[in-house]
Amino acid sequence: VENLGEVSILKASSGFVSTNICLWLLNAVHQPGSHCVCLLLSRYKDLHVYQLEHPTQVIEWTSGKTVCVAGFTSSKNEILELRLPLKLFADENKGLCAERDFKVVHGGFTDAPVRCLRHIPGTRCVVTNDGLSSDLQVWDLGGDDSDVIRRTGSVDGSRGVSEGGSRIAARLSSQPQVLHGAESAGVRLTQLTSGQTVYTLETDSADPLSSLHFVSDAVFLAGCSNGKVYIADTRTSAAPQLSPPPPSSGESVLWWTDASAGPSCLDPSSCRIVRLSSCGQTVISDLRNPGGAVSRAQLDVQTRRCNADDVRVSWAPALDDCIAVSGFSGAVQIYSSSVWTTELQEAQPLFEHRGHAVSSQSDDGVPVFVTSHVWHPERPRTLLSAASDGSVHVWDWVDQSAAGC
Amino acid sequence: RSCILVSIGGKNIMLDCGMHMGYNDDRRFPDFSYITQNGRLTDFLDCVIISHFHLDHCGALPFMSEMVGYDGPIYMTHPTKAICPILLEDFRKITVDKKGETNFFTSQMIKDCMKKVVPLNLHQTVQVDDELEIKAYYAGHVLGAAMVHIKVGSESVVYTGDYNMTPDRHLGAAWIDKCRPDILISESTYATTIRDSKRCRERDFLKKVHESIERGGKVLIPVFALGRAQELCILLETFWERMNLKAPIYFSTGLTEKANHYYKLFITWTNQKIRKTFVQRNMFEFKHIKAFDRSYADNPGPMVVFATPGMLHAGQSLQIFKKWAGNEKNMVIMPGYCVQGTIGHKILNGQRKLEMEGRSTLDVKLQVEYMSFSAHADAKGIMQLIRMAEPRNMLLVHGEAVKMEFLKGKIEQEFSIDCYMPANGETVTVTTNPSVPVDISLNLLKREMALGGPLPDPKKPRTMHGTLIMKENSLKLVSSEQALKELGLNEHQLRFTCRVQLQDPHSDTDTLHRIYTHLKSVLKGYTIQHLPDGTVMVESIVIKVSSSTEDPNTKVLLLSWSYQFGSDLYCLKRGFFF
Secondary structure, three states, rough: OOOOOOOOEEEOOOOEEEEOOOHHHHHHHOOOOOOOOHHHHHEEEEEEEEEOOOEEOOEEEEOOOOOEEEOOOOOOOOEEEOOOHHHOOOOOOOOHOOOOEEEEEEEEEEEEEEOOEEEEEOOOOEEEEEEOOOOOOEEEEEOOOOOEOOEEEEOOOOOOOOOOOEEEEOOOOOEEEEEOOEEEOOEEEEEEEOOOEEEEEEOOOOOOOEEEOOOOOOOOEEEEOOOOOEEOOOOOOOOEEOOOOOOOOOOOOEEEEEOOOOOOOOOOOEEEEEEOOOOEEEEEEEOOOOOOOOOOEEEEOOOOOOOOOOOOOEEEOOOOEEEEOOOOOOOEEEEHHHOEEEOOOOEOEEEHHHHHHHOOOOOOOOOEEEEEEOOOOOOOOOEEEEEEEEEEEEEOOHHHHOOOO | OOOEEEEEEEEEEEEEOOOOOOOOOOOOOOOOOOOOOOOOOOOOOEEEEOOOOOHHOOOOHHHHHHHOOOOOEEEHHHHHHHHHHHHHHHHHHHHHHHHOOOOOOHHHHHHHHHHOOEEEEEEEOOOOOOOEEEEEEEEEOOOOOOOEEEEEEEEEEEOOOOOOOOOOOOOOOOOOOOOOOEEEEEEEOOOEEEEEOOOHHHHHHHHHHHHHHOOOEEEEEEEEOHHHHHHHHHHHHHHHHHHHOOOOOOEEOOOOOHHHHHHHOOOOOOHHHHHHHHHOOOOOOOOOOOEEOOHHHHOOEEEEEEEEEOOOOOOOHHHHHHOOOOOOOOEEEEOOOOOOHHHHHHHOOOEEEEEOOOOEEEEEEEEEEOOOOOOOOHHHHHHHHHHOOOOEEEEEHHHHHHHHHHHHHHHHHOOOEEEEEEOOOOOOOOOOOOOOOOOOOOOHHHHHHHHOOOOOEOOOOOOOOOEEEEEOOOOEEOOOHHHHHHHHOOOOOOEEEEEEEOOOOHHHHHHHHHHHHHHHHOOOOOOOEOOOOEEEHHHHHHHHEEEEOOOOOOOEEEEEEEEEOOOHHHHHHHHHHO
């Protein structure tokens, strides 16, 4: 077997020549910690690999079985709503279902890049931002009578934002609303039908945002790139709570945040926040004590390069204490934070999905990196990930520590 | 089912003649009443072209040619011609013998039908008659599958049949040159899908086989002699070697002979890799795969067996299935579609109790796995094909219009061509700009050249003046004089006159002179002459002045021009306006 990542020529002793067979099988043998060859095929319960015409930076669930992806070139781009393969969901009769493909159920065109895309729960509406201004575009995904995604309107962002695009969040509500902003000062909650702003976040400083998250109907988190997290309640005009950035070295460190819904979404204080820095330092806090740290870890990420746009950190919605990290390389890493302590120690991933790097389609020598990942909202170990070469993978990983072998 | 009728340049062509595998009654056949209400089809069709051997493309062919009636040529590639009758006969046996149907073609009809077949080679232009020509291109998908280019005069159509744009392990990818057909006809069934990678399908296959072997089970893989069988064998051989597995793998001998026979015949149709290995050594000299003997089926322990036929409807694969079905450790992997009425079809629909001959029932306890390895073009593939062929219009068949709007928009935007999506039974009319070749007489050509200016160029058309004569299927352009001579007609000249009244007290000569001076100053660039016979000529328009008989201060200008020179008249009108 020749170098990893290149086409492997395998010669069986009968003189047979076959090319490019099962690269992952062959690669998996060389993975650290994998001493048992029988694990080769058992790393994934399900695995699907797709190639889009253009890479996407967004993957957003629009239902339990459909996701939206969109291009981010500077000119014309497509927004696609894809239905996941039926085989993935055919739990009892999986063997009888041969359907492995994505189905493009709806598609549309946009003239600008799509850097952020959010589905408004309870509607067939998605909201996008092009990363160039803070304004949002509103789209109707369409129903059964048409497969075209149409632009229906726009939402103005805060004026005076010099660069960077808006982050977007939404939760189920009787009136479709969208939370958006590029900086902490000026995050707004806008009514979609009327365009009215029902809430504006006011903060002392205008910190650029890396994410927005609802932890309940009224409480949301504004995660800033400098590591600050604001916790605000849209029902009050009181000042938001501020969780200062974790101590870190260097001013050029960037931070990304995710909030878990907690075991009970009625009690936002049981929600936890994870903050990840561009050096790989991770801090977990509790909303009851946002300034403190429940646990810390130094993750094994390549810190040589990272594009602020691509890094994603997310809590697993259906697994305890699991965090997924991507954007530093061509891999998606899964960590279990249950073993972390308040002391900063190195953590090893529970699982690493290296499929994008290994089966890279780009041939210009530029390394592939993962642009986005999402967890399935209900299936505990199912994730979708996308990379800079246009690949999209759907994978259900096996917890090797539980499998034992 | 695929069955498309194209009328082009006065010729009628039938593209594919497939059977609908979902129906049991006459709805499974195409509705030939679109061609004619009663009687044979021979007079209405110039030819029939079959793209590949899948039953939804050729399953109704013997019905059409022998029961409805068609005696003209049926075109298909050599491999299709070799494999079609086998599949049709299998299909006939299942439908008639097993299901007891009556309105179906017989074995003799299949033979008679195949006698009408004219085989095609790739990239070779075939003259169906002196106006209609066809050419086959490689389509990938299955052995012998072709895309067809049909040309009448300067109009053409390309029909893709089923094709795929990513190479397979044993087949290449579809390819066509920039033939710029007026219409490109393509299936849209998979147009809105994005295909899961081959690697993942193969991984799934290997995982399933491995799991069964590990628990001591037996794996049956029913296959048709060709195509997927080779791919799966290569895959297992490599896997066994890598994983150092010991369980035996067998293939039935019938498979080897047929496969080798077909590959020898059609080696040019497989891809580079297979061809290389075949040339080096026998296709089936594997280290881990051996020939099967029927007694091995009773051997204890795990094993994998490739056996024919592919739908478990008869023969060895069915025999093995019967032996192994009762054990839940075993597995059967169906690598393709199974026709209704076969055991394969029943178990893929979840049936766990089967009625066998002699009223006995078979309990299906083994694991049933349906895996699709067939290669189809997806949304990306269609765009790639359009980029290759550069059609002027696109036609998508077999999709629901409502589900295809996005793709239609995408094609129209990216290529600036019209995209049509007719439903079954609907007719689409596409306007084309055919170029009509015409001979030009040497005299006329010389005359036009003498006029100077740029040489004629396809990108810069040039207008010229002549007479088009259509005589006995030929068209020629000649000068008007020559045309009149040939037709034995006299030339007549038309001259128009018009009188304009002017108030002017000067003498006729003075008025004329003033008109001359005025026109000369206003209409620069035109030839204006004051002739000694008392007239002024603007190009070829003649102006004469005379006084009105009633009033000497009223001058009457007589303008006279010949029929052609409308532009000269316009300039004169301008001059007078000034």
